[in-house]
Amino acid sequence: MIAVLLPLPSGERAGVRGRPERRAKGRHTLKLLLLLISLLTTPLLATPLLATPLLATELPRIATDHGRHALLVDGKPFLILGAQVNNSSNWPAVLDQVWPAIDQLHANTVQVPIAWEQIEPKEGQFDFAFLDTLVNQAREHRVRLILLWFATWKNNGPSYAPSWVKLDEHRFPRVLNREGRRLNSLSPLAEATLEADRKAFVQLMTHLRKIDGEQHTVIMIQVENESGTYGTDRDHSPMADQAFAGQVPEALLHAAGKSAGSWSQVFGNDAAEFFHAWHVAHFIGQVAAAGKAVYPLPMYANAALRDPFNPGPPGAYESGGPTDNVLHVWKAAAPALDVLAPDIYRPDYAHYAAYLERYARKDNPLFVAETGNDKVYARYVYAALGAGAIGWSPFGMDFTGYSNYPLGARKLDDETIGTFAANYGVLAPMAGELAAAAYAGKLWGASEPDDTHEQTLDLGDWQVHLGYGQLQFGNEPPKGNPDRSGGALIAQLAPNEYLLVARDVRVNFQPARGRKLDFLLDRVEEGHYDHGRWIFRRLWNGDQTDWGLNVIGEPRVLRVRLATY
Ligand code: DGJ
Numbered sequence: 001m002i003a004v005l006l007p008l009p010s011g012e013r014a015g016v017r018g019r020p021e022r023r024a025k026g027r028h029t030l031k032l033l034l035l036l037i038s039l040l041t042t043p044l045l046a047t048p049l050l051a052t053p054l055l056a057t058e059l060p061r062i063a064t065d066h067g068r069h070a071l072l073v074d075g076k077p078f079l080i081l082g083a084q085v086n087n088s089s090n091w092p093a094v095l096d097q098v099w100p101a102i103d104q105l106h107a108n109t110v111q112v113p114i115a116w117e118q119i120e121p122k123e124g125q126f127d128f129a130f131l132d133t134l135v136n137q138a139r140e141h142r143v144r145l146i147l148l149w150f151a152t153w154k155n156n157g158p159s160y161a162p163s164w165v166k167l168d169e170h171r172f173p174r175v176l177n178r179e180g181r182r183l184n185s186l187s188p189l190a191e192a193t194l195e196a197d198r199k200a201f202v203q204l205m206t207h208l209r210k211i212d213g214e215q216h217t218v219i220m221i222q223v224e225n226e227s228g229t230y231g232t233d234r235d236h237s238p239m240a241d242q243a244f245a246g247q248v249p250e251a252l253l254h255a256a257g258k259s260a261g262s263w264s265q266v267f268g269n270d271a272a273e274f275f276h277a278w279h280v281a282h283f284i285g286q287v288a289a290a291g292k293a294v295y296p297l298p299m300y301a302n303a304a305l306r307d308p309f310n311p312g313p314p315g316a317y318e319s320g321g322p323t324d325n326v327l328h329v330w331k332a333a334a335p336a337l338d339v340l341a342p343d344i345y346r347p348d349y350a351h352y353a354a355y356l357e358r359y360a361r362k363d364n365p366l367f368v369a370e371t372g373n374d375k376v377y378a379r380y381v382y383a384a385l386g387a388g389a390i391g392w393s394p395f396g397m398d399f400t401g402y403s404n405y406p407l408g409a410r411k412l413d414d415e416t417i418g419t420f421a422a423n424y425g426v427l428a429p430m431a432g433e434l435a436a437a438a439y440a441g442k443l444w445g446a447s448e449p450d451d452t453h454e455q456t457l458d459l460g461d462w463q464v465h466l467g468y469g470q471l472q473f474g475n476e477p478p479k480g481n482p483d484r485s486g487g488a489l490i491a492q493l494a495p496n497e498y499l500l501v502a503r504d505v506r507v508n509f510q511p512a513r514g515r516k517l518d519f520l521l522d523r524v525e526e527g528h529y530d531h532g533r534w535i536f537r538r539l540w541n542g543d544q545t546d547w548g549l550n551v552i553g554e555p556r557v558l559r560v561r562l563a564t565y
Contacts, residue, residue: 001280060219062298062338062390062422063439067362070439071298071390073144077435080391081381081424082146083107084370085398087154090115092133096472097397099141103372104417106424109144109219111369111393115160116151121270122199125166128207135217145218152197152283153227155304156318157184160225165196172196174552176240177232185229188277188279188320189240196292197283209295221297222369223288226304226343227280228321233314234276244275254280255332259359276320277329285334292336300339302369305346308354325357330394331363341369345407347376349449349484356387370395379447379503381427382487386445386457388438394420395480419485426491426501426555430529433499437491447485450503451563453478457490458496460512462562464490465548467506472550473543478506493559502551509562521545522563526556534559 070077083105085098085545090113102110112134112169119126131147138145150160158166165172172193175185186193236241247248248266253259256266263271265390281301287298306317308324319324322340329410332339342359344352359364359468366389371377373394384392396408397417403409409416427434437443448468454477457464467478468486486504493499500507511517524540540549540558549558 011273012354030040040061060216066441068441069365077439079431079435080109081107082391082393083397084395085109086396086400089398089400095137097400098184101169101398105421106428111146111148113148113150116200117160117162121162122126126203138217141351145188146220147218148222150225152186153224155226156230158186175229175235176237176387178236183231187235188283188505194283198287201287201291205291221299223284223299223301228318231315233272233319249330252256255328273314273319274329277326278333280320281330282331285336287378289336298338300341301337302341305342339365339367341367343370345372352380360387365390368392372408375416375419379485379487381423382445385489411562422555426557445489448484453480463510463512465508473547496562498560500560503555507550508548517564519564523561525559528557
């Protein structure tokens with residue numbers, strides 16, 4: 001690129017021949033061209049690391065258009081059909097119990113912790129042996145990785161910080177509650193903690209860039225894990241009290257549409273929680289920004305969710321973490337984070353749907369970073385992708401024998417993993433196409449509700465009626481599936497042409513409300529995708545279409561063409 005920027009001495013050398021005025025015109029065009037090239041390349045060259053040949057291929061990044069989002073991997077929309085391993089499965093000796101589960105599941109992305117205690121057991125001495133092994137084995141298994149930086153916060157506490165951090169209370173102080181009692185959560189206001197965490201994270205990203213800067217096996221990084229503090233609304237240490245008496249930062253005033261004042265003046269009853277959220281987010285945002293300065297992968301923070309309908313006071317849930325009520329605070333405090341992601345462990349439909357809705361925002365790509373691995377959760381992949389998610393990932397997907405029941409399954413047996421695997425099995429070979437459809441606003445999805453057994457999806461020209469637990473023949477009303485296993489995903493391929501992935505549901509296309517027309521199913525093909533190529537199996541017709549498209553049992557993929565007559 002630098003060679004292209006060298007000035008060209010004359011039109012002759014540049015191959016412009018002919019009359020003087022044509023040569024002058026040629027030189028003018030060339031100058032413009034060079035100016036354009038230099039404008040296009042300057043920002044890249046300004047970041048020295050990016051100008052080196054290591055990053056010749058495009059880095060994974062989040063793209064946003066018309067309020068919709070895509071995770072681009074190697075320049076193309078990528079859908080994370082994820083799986084997260086158990087917390088202590090981040091050791092080479094355990095990976096043998098990880099891969100069989102991942103292979104069986106047909107996941108395309110695996111989330112694995114990288115612990116601060118593991119990479120910097122002694123201050124300043126780094127060990128990336130596990131990361132090297134993990135990346136190599138992931139490549140052998142042809143999956144991508146998301147690394148989970150377990151450091152200052154892992155579910156509120158510093159359990160994954162090295163001993164030299166978690167045992168040095170003086171240098172790395174903990175949060176105090178209102179009564180002055182110490183809680184086992186590090187204070188987000190402590191500069192020394194930020195500096196130490198940031199340094200270690202920068203080393204991690206530097207090493208990662210060295211081993212993966214070209215292949216991009218690692219596509220995203222989670223910075224900390226379920227940050228925030230249980231048992232208090234904010235840090236009440238003298239250092240925190242002093243900051244709390246100060247002014248609300250300008251960026252937050254702007255985001256909240258407020259004018260200047262102290263935290264209590266500006267935010268009243270929410271002041272303590274917003275203050276804590278600002279400081280936790282600011283801390284994590286600084287760590288992320290420093291990591292991105294050496295290797296700018298997409299980065300996100302995950303949330304231990306509060307109950308959206310009946311949240312209770314901050315501290316009863318993890319105060320300061322990216323819960324639904326402080327997403328604007330996090331966005332203002334941590335612009336280096338691309339995504340704020342919900343960890344959804346409420347299996348009932350009302351809660352699940354509310355979480356999807358609250359985290360799918362124009363300023364926030366939806367990514368279900370964790371969800372329960374019990375069978376009842378499997379159906380929610382359809383609603384999540386229909387809500388435009390860049391990915392979805394059940395937790396605890398390995399064969400180490402641990403179960404986080406009642407959050408997840410009692411046991412990760414064949415039937416449980418098979419329920420998830422059946423969905424991923426059909427979705428994975430067309431994941432890129434689905435991600436592209438979502439980015440273009442041409443993807444809809446739904447999961448079976450608990451208390452009603454019918455839903456309608458509005459596709460613009462057409463509506464789709466979904467009936468769960470309906471006989472395949474006749475018009476008996478739907479009664480619901482016994483284990484609420486139903487779901488559907490619909491992508492528009494062309495006008496009047498749709499791709500349908502469904503499970504345990506009857507699907508009926510109808511003209512949109514107000515469109516009066518005679519229509520029919522012109523052609524319904526069953527098949528599957530193989531590396532983006534459609535493989536035809538058979539046509540559906542007669543009993544298989546007269547009462548709607550009944551997709552019962554295993555998920556099926558159909559291409560549906562509608563026509564009027
Ligand atoms: C959510 C956390 O983010 C996970 O690391 C794990 O602790 C689960 N909760 C519980 O198994």
